[in-house]
Amino acid sequence: MVGHKTKKRAVHELFKSIKDDPELQTAHLFTEADRLAERMDDDFVLKYFIEPFARYHFYTTKVDGLGAAYEVLGKLSGKDVKVGQFFTPENVVSFMVKLADLSSTDKALDPACGTARFLTYAMEDMLIKASGANIDAQMATIKATQLYGTDDDLNVAKLAKMNMYIHGDGKTNIQDRDGLLLSEMDGTIDVILTNPPLGELTYTKDTYNEEFRLKHMEVIPRKNVTTDKLAKYEARLGELQSMETSPARQKSIQKLLSNIAECKFAIKNGTSVFVTTGNQMKGGALFLNATKHYLKPTRDASALPEWRGGKLLIILDEGVLNTDNYERVRQFVRKYFYIKAVISLSRDTFVPVSNTSTKTSILYAIKKEDTDATQQEPVFYAHAERVGINTKRRICPNDLMGPTGYDILSKFHVFNKAVLSSYDGLHFNPKKFNPHMQEHT
Structure with a gap:
């Protein structure tokens, strides 16, 4: 001893x-x-x-040694699977980064970064794309100023910092913060890659006051207090008008008529009073809401209209995409984003890294410059039954990416090429689209 x-x-x-x-x-x-x-x-x-x-x-380099230690610490960190905070499988991360088609000048964010896998893959992708006479300066800038992540778990944020350091980022921008409260980043981010908590999150805690919930959390349910009052006033007015008239009753009727007029005026002029309801919502819905604020409305002014805004690639619980309870969230997505792709993942996708089975999908969307604009382009849909590792943690085929040309990434590129070839100037022509698709299938 x-x-x-x-x-x-x-x-x-x-x-x-x-x-x-x-x-x-x-x-x-x-x-x-x-x-x-x-x-x-x-x-x-x-x-x-x-x-x-x-x-x-150990006969290894500093980075290899730190990498080994990082893997051990990652397994011991014990992320809280009760609220769906999982490590994201590497093949899924790699696929989403490739789908994002990052440029070397993009500013990327993961507001629920976990151990920063999305950011390390994004960094590697951006570094490869750096070019020109000042390539060393470009690479230094990418590492120092173009990659941002937050996680509200102090220990996990520390693991993320270590991971970024291992991958060559000497000045990390990882913060131990709530990823829903990054107002200083509003309108500054080119690309968001994230796998937010899949379970329920509470939005009534003290850090989100009622004003913040009403103005910044559009997806959470709310009720119109003004219309509720109007209904009560009108119901009471009907009761009083059915009774015999008296001076006191007439005074009450006049007061009700005044209140009714005030309510109708507020409704007509858009000054109704609202209050939020409920207290919990799936984390994916809340983070999806936040990404609308962080992304730039114009990332590439030279692109076609539906491709100009900031890019969002997010993993969502399928309940957000399919159930009646989240219809408000889907309306939010259609209002603020052009939907480019929805890739359904197998229920077993996260089992190798979390021992938890959950049905999820990848949503790829572009922020709208004009929220009144209606999407013209079709949406790419696919399902990945296999993602390169099975529930027994053994290598298996990968439907997301592969050398055959029949993988989802390859099919998306074919689909998207057909979409972009179907434009007349700045207007998408659906009549041109199907012939292109038949040509490529």
């Missing part, structure tokens, strides 16, 4: 030396509050770190 005690103390000293490393301090991976002794006792360190790692010999 003497040797064990020495090892246990050595781990604590090692953590302190790592924390004090100038390079890691520059990357903001740790804070003054981070102390190993406060988070785990010596027995925990012995059981979960010393004994498992004692079986291995």
